[in-house]
Each structure stands twice: as structure tokens, then as C-alpha cells.
Amino acid sequence: MDKGLLQVVSNELVADRVYRIRLQGEWVNRKIVPGQFLHVKCGPGIDPLLRRPISISDVDQTEHTLDMIYRVEGSGTKILSEAIAGNQIDLLGPLGIGFPIDQRQKGERALLIGGGVGVPPLLYLARELAQKGVRVTSVIGFGEANQVFLEEELGSYGEVYVTTIDGSKGHNGLVTDLLNEQYGLDNNAWDVLYACGPLPMLRALQDRYQATDKEAYLSLEQRMGCGVGACLACVYPAAEGSDHSYYKTCSDGPVFELRKVVLG
Amino acid sequence: MDKGLLQVVSNELVADRVYRIRLQGEWVNRKIVPGQFLHVKCGPGIDPLLRRPISISDVDQTEHTLDMIYRVEGSGTKILSEAIAGNQIDLLGPLGIGFPIDQRQKGERALLIGGGVGVPPLLYLARELAQKGVRVTSVIGFGEANQVFLEEELGSYGEVYVTTIDGSKGHNGLVTDLLNEQYGLDNNAWDVLYACGPLPMLRALQDRYQATDKEAYLSLEQRMGCGVGACLACVYPAAEGSDHSYYKTCSDGPVFELRKVVLG
Amino acid sequence: MTAARLQVELAGMKLRNPIMPASGCFGFGKEYAQFYDLEKLGAIAVKATTVEERAGNPTPRVAETPGGMLNAIGLQNPGLDHVLEHELPWLERFDTPIIANIAGTTTEDYVAVAERISQVQNVTALELNISCPNVSCGGITFGTDPVIAADLTKEIKKVSKKPVFVKLSPNVTDVVTIAKAVEAAGADGLSMINTLLGMRIDLRTRKPILANQVGGLSGPAIKPVAIRMIWQVSQQVDIPIIGMGGIQSAEDVIEFFLAGASAVAVGTANFVDPYACPTIIDELEEWLDRMGVNSITELIGAGWKN
């Protein structure tokens, strides 16, 4: 983990208000775990003042590039979307604890679930899993057709199911609507689950698998200050019986074992 | 006077920390009087928040360009110095009352005195005077040789005397050291005086000519808020006997008749 | 139709929209009338007027700070007579309500200005600037003591022919107590906030940049303080609030409404962009569309109401 200055290679619109930015530099030449994030200074000066947490969505160690895919929400991401090739981006990372994949065995079946701008980190995850011989299935949900992205890329690592809330593309509904036998996505269909997306989606997953013994990991979001564990801005209460009373999203997470945290 | 968005044509270092920026646009197609200034938003956002007053140093109505020459002092001018060709600059102007030249007659002799970044507006002034057939002599003073600029350009409209405080170029000393018979620059050598420069220089000129009947004009600086006469940030006390109690540098000036203002 | 959704009514004043330039940031309107038609505005809060002409403070009078600015103009104004004879009559050409900001150093000063200025036809309300030092109380400002603030309000209410808004200072421990005190004393509304006291020191001269040393901090930097105070006060009083402090955009205006403001004033932003007020008015319409809001009055205090 360190501060770095990376050069913008490209920064393109990939879906409604969603951009993929590719950054390049020697800095990339370090161990990066899927699910880790960067704390990005979106522009110089004091407005915006704070860094913005954005997941690493892909890494190419030979080209020394990494990608982030982000949706324009407010001032920070707006300014980031205006960066052009050749600009330098000031970032801090890789931060946090990513998706645990070291224990994965060849032939295991992983279910990746993503919602909206929770989908990006799943791409790098899918690739790393595939490399280990893990069989990857992805279920990714969006609001409507024009918001869909990464469908094709995830497709190169396994089957991909797309849902949209308005049904304008893929299956009509929420990602959780597909987690059953009809789609061959019931509990028996996978060995481990990795999810990243909006809080209601993660809550639904937690409710569904809480009482099961399935291995499952959720990547959480929280407003951050420091991004490195010092300010206590980003906590989630720890579940009963944990050795902690709380967890810091930035340094204990953003990825947590599904039963570990209380999703208020 | 209005807000405008002009495009940067060039922005070049012309002396130590001093840049000449050339801006282009239809907006330039309006009456601009030498000595008027622009209120420049040096960068987007809230830091710097306020506009910066910078004199118009030259105008080319056929090319629709105008020049400003500015020294990097603090955050605003620093950011301005980083503008590159093609960028847009947000400005307000032309503001204020410039140097009065309407009454000038062919053959009259004008003495232009400038110090440091007070020199820029004299270029456009010299050109307009020369066009009217007025004979222009310029005396421009700087700290040291590497700070000198516009010597050559002013030279195309008449004689130019350069002074530097450390004597590294031109005459050793202050511009006021030259205003005597030795240099043919005594009271009888000119009909009207126009000056722009640091306050001590303007004070020295005021002291020297206050009691004379020479026609003389000083261009003043003051920290500004609005730049248009509304906030009363930029006042100078009016001299005794004036019909005003104070003058606003931005809208009653920045050019004042030498006897009109009290230079605190 | 679309015009009506921006209409607000406060303390009996009907405004075509809730946006007005803030006192001291718009002179008496002449300068900005060069840029746009002042009838676009909901109202205009004009520069503080005192009984006698005031020369104000020495210069420099402004300094920049991160996301804000300091000013120490020192209430420079041409005095009551001149304002009555020249400034307010000039503004008659616009069908735009005028809010007359008044200041003084004794209660008598304030009363004298209030009595006469409140009789002017186009003056729709008074705004009592109580951030001024009260000479009879040893120079502490009228605005920092609830009793003194209430007493002044009472005296002004006795003579004023128009609604009186008391403009609160944020430089206090407990703004709610002061707000309640002036409400009890008869204030028809509140304006908040005035500037925070601040300072900048020049590294070269090693002295404060402002000749007056301290000055009033305004601009985006102070917005969260303004929102907090309006939020706190609006829940405790029944009189309307004109909100101000760092407003630069229609989004900011909505934030002030959600906190509890019924109208807003735009100060420093005029210096950054002379078209700030009309631009905000236009963008406000678009925002209400986007939010599906029929009348901006629905947003007043919506942040804390139920």
C-alpha cells in the first residue's frame, strides 16, 4: 500500500454515466487482490477535498495497467470522468482486504453476484478464479438495459446472467430472483459466493444464507475519511460473538465473511 | 462589460515569473480602452474563489485577440500560468475607467511610466497614442535584468528608458530617478503623464507633480471583491475638495487623475 | 404556472421566487442592473444603511481564504438621507421588493433608520444587522446577547411600518436562544447567517491582510455552519427564515430549504459570477422538475418535518 501517481491511458463511457478508466505506471507492479480498492484524489485542490474509494476492476501486470469502473454520482466522480489520456491521477492503495481466493481449489464452483457499480471488482475476481481453475458463474443486476456493463468480459470466464429491474435486458427483476433451481443457481450449484453491490442486495443475500453453512463473502461500502483505518469513519458493527465489536470497511474490509457484520 | 469565455492562444513566460497570455474570441469585438482590466476566474471551483484583476495589455481587433501580462504571485496567477492553448478562460470585462486619451492631439508628448507588472497596460496605451500621432516616451522600471519585459514592443512607439534597481540592465535606480533634465524628461519635456506601477512609485509621482499643473494619470491597484463597484472592497479616499468622499478602484478607476486620490 | 412554483410568501411578503442578493454584496442594485433585469429577482437586500454617512474601514478590506473570503468593509454607506433620496428611488423602476438592511452603534441609530426607511414605498421589509458593536454596552455586539438583541428588536418593531427580519450572527454559543429571544420580542422573521469572524495573515508582511485585522468569513466554506444553524433554529421558532451563507447553486438553495429556510440570499457568489442569482433561479426550476416538486414551499424544513 502506498501513494502513487498513475497516468491515464483511457477513460471511456461504458454505460449510462459509467466510465472505465485505465491507468498505467510502475506502481501497478505490486500484489493486488481482487476486491481491493483505491482511494482516489479525483482532482487537485480542496474541492473535492477527500479521496474517493473505487474498486480495482482489473489489473494487467504485463502492461502495468489497472482499470476502475465508476459511475458519476457527485463532484468527485464527475471530475474523474473529465480526466483525459496523459493526465496523472493521485491514488492510494491497494487498500483493504479483498476477496479470499487463496484457498480455492481447481474445479470448485464460484458464484459471483454483482449489482450496479458493485460489478466492477468481480471482473478481476473472475479472472483470478478462472486462472486457478475455479468454475465461475456471474449474476449481475442493473436498473435498465443502458446501465449494463461487463457482461461480455465476465462471459469469457463463465456463464453470465443479467437482470434488469425494468426487464429491458436479460431477466426481469433482481439478482436474488435467480438464485434458485429454475436457473440452476440454488445452494447446491456453488461452493462459494462472492458479492458486491448495493446494501439492499447484500442484506437480501445475508438474510438468505445467514443460517446456511455456505461459504460467502460480501464487499461493503461505507463513507470514508482516511481509507487506511485511522479515522473510524467507515465502521460496521461486528456480528454477535465476534472477537471485535466493529469492523472498519477500509482496512478490515471491504470484503467480509457474510456472517461477520451487521448490515444496519 | 460582460462575462466572456475566451480561448487561450498562447501563454508564455516573458520574464522571471511573468507570463503573457493571448486570448481569442468574438468577445474581444468591443470597445476596449487602454488601462481597463479584466476580472479573471483563474481556475474552476472554489479555490481560488474570487476573480483576479489583470490589466489588458494589448488588443488586436482584427484577430479578435487580447493579451494580458501577469506575474505569478499566489494561487490564482499560478493556476493561470498553467493554462494551455485551447483552454477556455472565464473573464469579466472590460472593467473600469481606462487612461483618458480622447482629448489627445497629434504632436502632443506623452510620458508613460511603468513599474514591474504595471508596465503591461502601457503597451496598448502607447499603441493607441501613437495612432493618434502623439509622441510617446516610456520609462519602465524593474527589479533586475531578468524581470524586464516589453522594452522592445514599447520601442516601436517611441523612446524607451529601462531602469533596474540593481543596475543589471538599463539605468541603475528607480524610474523617478530619470525624470529630470539630464534625461530630457523634466516637466517641460511632456504634456501628459500616464503611470502604472507599485504604490511607492505612484506616491513618488504624486508627491512630485501634486503641486504642478501637469496633466497626469495614475493607475491604481487594490484588493477587489466584485470588480464592478458593488462591494466597496477597493476604495481609495478622495482628495480634499472632491465631490466624492471615496473612489472605487474597480469602477471609478483604476485610472485616476493624479490629484484626485489619497494614496494612504 | 412554472413561475408560481417558485413563489414564496414570508412575513406577509410575496416573492416571485425565493432568491435575493444578500446585503452588502449587491450595493443598491445599480451595478448588477448592467448585467440583467433586476425584476428577475425575488427581492433585493440592499447594503446596510446607517443614520450618517460612514467611510468604512481602511483597505485592504478583503482577503481570500480556502473556499471563502474575509471582508471588513466597515459598513461604508452614504447615510440615510442619501439612501432615501437617491438609492431607493432609483430602485423604483423595478417591480422588485427591497429589503432594507439597517445598522448602527446605538439603539437610537437603528431606530432612526428604521422609522424613516420603513416608510419608503418599495421597501418591503427591514433586515436588522445586529452584528454591529453596541457602543452603549461596551462594544459587545448587539447580536451576541439575547437580551440586548431582543430589546433592540422591540424598539425597532415599535417604529417600523414593515416586517422586521433580524439578521443573526453565527459567532455565538447558542444561536437558538437568541433566535427565540428576538422572536418573542416581535421579530417577523430571521436572516441567517451573517459572516463568521476570521483572519488571514500575510507571510511576507507577517501582519493580518485586512487593515481591520479580523473580518467576516463568507462563501462556500461557511455553508455547513449556516445549514446547521438554520436546522436548529427553524425547529424552535415559528417565524420564517431567510437563509444565506455560501450559496452558489440551485442545489445549495434546496439544501437551505430542507434545513428550514423559506427564502435565501446569495452573497459572495455574485462576485464570482455576476449572473449568479438569475442562473440559480433558472436552475431551481429544473431541479424542482427533477425532484417532482410542485411548489418550492413543500421543501421548507422537509429535512426535519416528520
Next chain:
Amino acid sequence: MTAARLQVELAGMKLRNPIMPASGCFGFGKEYAQFYDLEKLGAIAVKATTVEERAGNPTPRVAETPGGMLNAIGLQNPGLDHVLEHELPWLERFDTPIIANIAGTTTEDYVAVAERISQVQNVTALELNISCPNVSCGGITFGTDPVIAADLTKEIKKVSKKPVFVKLSPNVTDVVTIAKAVEAAGADGLSMINTLLGMRIDLRTRKPILANQVGGLSGPAIKPVAIRMIWQVSQQVDIPIIGMGGIQSAEDVIEFFLAGASAVAVGTANFVDPYACPTIIDELEEWLDRMGVNSITELIGAGWKN
């Protein structure tokens, strides 16, 4: 040689340089130790410690504002025992003075923490965070009433083995009176300023962004308020001041010194740049060179000491 010019001594503490991270913005040091050697720092003000562990406020706990940020962490900390057993001992590996920030809701709370924490070897001073609500006085904060602030200071001084800095709240009408009261009560120094109370409202949810509704404003936006208060207080007290509020650069540090600070703390800037403190320390040397200053102590209060 060059090191010596940054040395300061305040309330008996000798610091190799006057830069320390501000309390609450640096945890107990572990996280930033991953970036640089903490011996580079003049001191470290660690997170507020209370007698018992505190869970703090619900999230969101931070929100951004123009040039600043709001926080409402709510004094989350592992409690005195844990701090004594784990956090402070871990910091012993660095030869860097620790300033222990202490908080509570009753005088007894504060006293209990002060007594034990002041005995720790690497704790060089206490910093009394008096912005906390005083439960026995109906929840008004210890820091807004000079008498309550002074009483607390006295009790702490009775038990503390180390110098006591009282950290003043800026949310008061008259910070000088409070400063003088705590000085008279025996404070060895002052820290100022803590955060300004502010709020932001989310336009989509129409609710305050912070779960706690209000939060403390920090960052560059508040710098002019900090400078003004330090300027005012430093001329009225004889105890040293640790200045803070929006410091981002060596220039800012010099501005705080000119206003009257004898050391400074850097808070929010650590979040923007984890190297903020060491960078400022390096740049400070360059600035002193440029200004021809041999010892930074020459600059303390130079803005008002003719």
C-alpha cells in the same frame, strides 16, 4: 543544526519539530506507521480515550463540504484499559512524545482517565477534549461555559502527572474568556481549535447525511476562524497554544505561528495525503530558509508582537 531550528519547547515538552497529527485523525499511530517512520513527527496526539470502550455513532459518520469535511465519529475508542495495555505500549517503539487526548461525560470520567493515562511513560502531555456534552449540566458541553471548563481543568490538574492542554471549542461567543478561565484554573497550554458544528443535507433522501445529523467541520474551510481565535487568545494568555484547523502546508503552519501558536496539529490533511505531516516538516525547513528565520520560535505571535 537545521534540525534545531524546528525545535520548540512548550509547557516543558521539548519537540524536535512543531508538527503533530491531530487527535482523532491518526488513530494510535499504527496505520500511518505503514507510510513513514513516526519519529519524524514532533509529537502525536492520539485518539480521544474514555474510561469505558465507546461504540461511537451510527454511520454515515463523515460528509464532505466545500473545502472541508464533517465528522461525527462519536468518540469511538477501545476504552482506557485497552489503550493502556495495547495502544500506548505499541507506540513506545518510537521516540516520539505522545499527547493523550481525553474525553468523558462527567468530571469523574475525565479524572479517571487523566489520573492513569498521565502516568504512562511515553505520554508527555494530556489534551482535554472539552467539546463533549456534560451530562451533569444537562448536556451543555464542558467547553462552552468558562466556569465549567475551569472546574474541570482544576480537577484534572490535581491528578495529572503531566502538563495539561485544554482543547477549546470554537462554537462559542467569547473564546478569550474561556481561555483565560482555564489558564487561571491551571492549564499548562491550550489546543485550538476543535471542529465547528455543521451539517449537510442529502438532496435525494432529504435528510442530514450524517446519522448523527450534526457533525464537526474541519479542514481548510475553518482555517481563518482558527487563525482569528489563536490571534485573539494568544495575546491574552501566557500559556502556549497548539494550533490546528485546516493546516495543509508549511505556509499554513507559519500563519498559525504568526497568529500565536507554539506548535500545530494536522488533522484532516492526513486523509487527503497520508504523508501530509512529514511533507509539511520538510517544507517548513525550506520556508524558514526562504524567510531567513533561524528558529521557528521567532515566529510565535510575530503577527502581533511588533
